[in-house]
Amino acid sequence: MAYEELEKQQVEGTDSHKEHGTKPNISPAVVRRLPRYYRYLRELLTQGITRISSSELSARMNVTASQIRQDLNCFGGFGQQGYGYNVHYLFTCISEILGVGAGFHAVIIGAGDLGRALVHLSMFEKRGVDILGMFDSDAGMEGTEIAGVTIYSLDKLEQFCEKNQVDIAVLTLPKEDVPAVAERLVKCGVKGLWNYMGVELDYSRDDIVIENVHLGDSLMILNYEICRNMEKKQGAAPAQSLDGE
Amino acid sequence: MAYEELEKQQVEGTDSHKEHGTKPNISPAVVRRLPRYYRYLRELLTQGITRISSSELSARMNVTASQIRQDLNCFGGFGQQGYGYNVHYLFTCISEILGVGAGFHAVIIGAGDLGRALVHLSMFEKRGVDILGMFDSDAGMEGTEIAGVTIYSLDKLEQFCEKNQVDIAVLTLPKEDVPAVAERLVKCGVKGLWNYMGVELDYSRDDIVIENVHLGDSLMILNYEICRNMEKKQGAAPAQSLDGE
DNA sequence: TTCTCCCTGTTATTTTTTTAACTTTTCGAC
DNA sequence: GTCGAAAAGTTAAAAAAATAACAGGGAGAA
Numbered sequence A, B: 001m002a003y004e005e006l007e008k009q010q011v012e013g014t015d016s017h018k019e020h021g022t023k024p025n026i027s028p029a030v031v032r033r034l035p036r037y038y039r040y041l042r043e044l045l046t047q048g049i050t051r052i053s054s055s056e057l058s059a060r061m062n063v064t065a066s067q068i069r070q071d072l073n074c075f076g077g078f079g080q081q082g083y084g085y086n087v088h089y090l091f092t093c094i095s096e097i098l099g100v101g102a103g104f105h106a107v108i109i110g111a112g113d114l115g116r117a118l119v120h121l122s123m124f125e126k127r128g129v130d131i132l133g134m135f136d137s138d139a140g141m142e143g144t145e146i147a148g149v150t151i152y153s154l155d156k157l158e159q160f161c162e163k164n165q166v167d168i169a170v171l172t173l174p175k176e177d178v179p180a181v182a183e184r185l186v187k188c189g190v191k192g193l194w195n196y197m198g199v200e201l202d203y204s205r206d207d208i209v210i211e212n213v214h215l216g217d218s219l220m221i222l223n224y225e226i227c228r229n230m231e232k233k234q235g236a237a238p239a240q241s242l243d244g245e
Numbered sequence C: 001t002t003c004t005c006c007c008t009g010t011t012a013t014t015t016t017t018t019t020a021a022c023t024t025t026t027c028g029a030c
Numbered sequence D: 001g002t003c004g005a006a007a008a009g010t011t012a013a014a015a016a017a018a019t020a021a022c023a024g025g026g027a028g029a030a
Helices: A002-011 A028-046 A054-061 A065-073 A087-097 A113-120 A156-163 A175-187 A215-238 B001-011 B028-046 B054-061 B064-072 B087-097 B113-120 B156-163 B175-187 B215-236 B238-242
Strands: A105-109 A130-136 A149-153 A168-171 A192-195 A207-211 B103-109 B130-136 B149-153 B166-169 B192-195 B210-212
Touching: A002 A215, A028 A054, A028 A065, A028 A087, A028 B215, A054 A065, A105 A113, A105 A156, A113 A130, A113 B113, A149 A156, A156 A175, A168 A175, A168 B215, A175 A192, A192 B215, A207 B215, A215 B028, A215 B166, A215 B192, A215 B210, B028 B054, B028 B064, B028 B087, B054 B064, B103 B113, B103 B156, B113 B130, B130 B156, B149 B156, B156 B175, B166 B175, B175 B192
Parallel strands: A105 A130, A105 A168, A130 A149, A168 A192, A192 A207, B103 B130, B103 B166, B130 B149, B166 B192, B192 B210
Antiparallel strands: none
16 A cells, blocks of 8 residues: 555655756766666566665665665655655656657668668567657668668658658668758757667757667677786786696 | 787786686676777777877766776776776777677677668678578568578578577567567577577577667667757757747 | 565775876977 | 976875665564
8 A cells, every 4th residue: 555655646746855856967977877776676566576775786786785775865755764765756857857758660771681671679668669660861772661660761861751750760760861951850850870780870969869879888898808817817827828738 | 019018928827816717796887888899999009099098088978988998897997007908908908808809709680671781781790790591481571582691481490590500589570579589499409599589588688698689769769868968958049039030 | 563674776895997287308499 | 308288197185986884764573
């Protein structure tokens, strides 16, 4: 019973002090962690866990309980002293914060391997983003469907955007074409670009939000860490090499 | 002439003070930025620029010159006072640090859309990583070639690893299969896992390095930023709403 | 109803990261 | 050669982030 009461009470806005509307300015470090909370809470839900304390969650996520509490408190008081957090309620709140319920519509520009791979992953639907279509400069592809998503000719981009509200564009087209297409998309009123193509599109414009995905960077970090790990082992345990002899 | 002298001198190890061998402990923040330097330097090379100062680079990369100098100095003195950095030399050094020349060998586990997409990107060869093969639990795929890479049955993983030195495994297989396969790979002596499948594999084991790629997290951050940007606009210019009427 | 314990929200402290300031070396011109 | 400008290397300060400490408010038991 306590669960429902808690949820009801908090949903109705008895939030102690912080207005949910007035977000001061959340630090990037906190924002980067939010999706991780989202994932773990979803996992808890599927496991049927309805209540969790910051210390329990901290053990599962391998971060400090302090950090969890402080991160969440950037957005408001979602828990209850002496009780913990109601998983369902917290999940709902974080979903809200992350705009899962915003009902954004996306298009994928570039129907190459990467574009195709992305549609197939359940990534978008899980996060409340609806893919309206794919666009490719190869007009020959037009009409083809991939995972239920239709491919259009890139020429028809503007036409399409007039008829449909497009919020997000996923850029998986060749590097050299990215800047021009990005410009077109901004003109169409697209609000965010999810850019996979190494091209640095760091406009500090306020009419577009850009999220760059640098897969190559991630690979190089892995490379680096492997090198470091090898060095460490070599240095730490030179005697071990006798074992095999 | 100065360029060659500089490079020669430094390659031969007249490095003022810091031994390149003894890396103290580089902060994660610095490591995350290294691939970005790598990219920009490569770009400078293709543009035929042979010399650059920290302030010029800072303007291009949109970071502070101070940060560039300090980041680089974690690994040694690569520049020359009153002159700047020799692009080619610096690029070589950073490549070295990032293990581009280490000649790592990789396999891709999972020949689904994502796996296929990754082979097609020139990502690996650009970074000196050689893909030896792909593995899939669907034995029917065996023998197929994708972008010159052969697909093998997952059953033959151990066998393959005995014959070939495999350093890196790219995990693009279904979530539920990841833990088991990861275990097998570690037993095979693989040094690093590049994990695309949301599964948190945070072993704090010292025999394996794990780099998780969370595409979904990136999408959610974009979502979040779009929401924030919309709020900001709404708040800043409420009079604008009259325009459309 | 009251009391105790638990666990959040909050504040303080420490650590990390970033930026700025300063020092010294080198280049290039005269 | 000598001198001034330029720019790296280095040290110091500021800002940001993470951690720890604490205080107060329920929840649940008796």
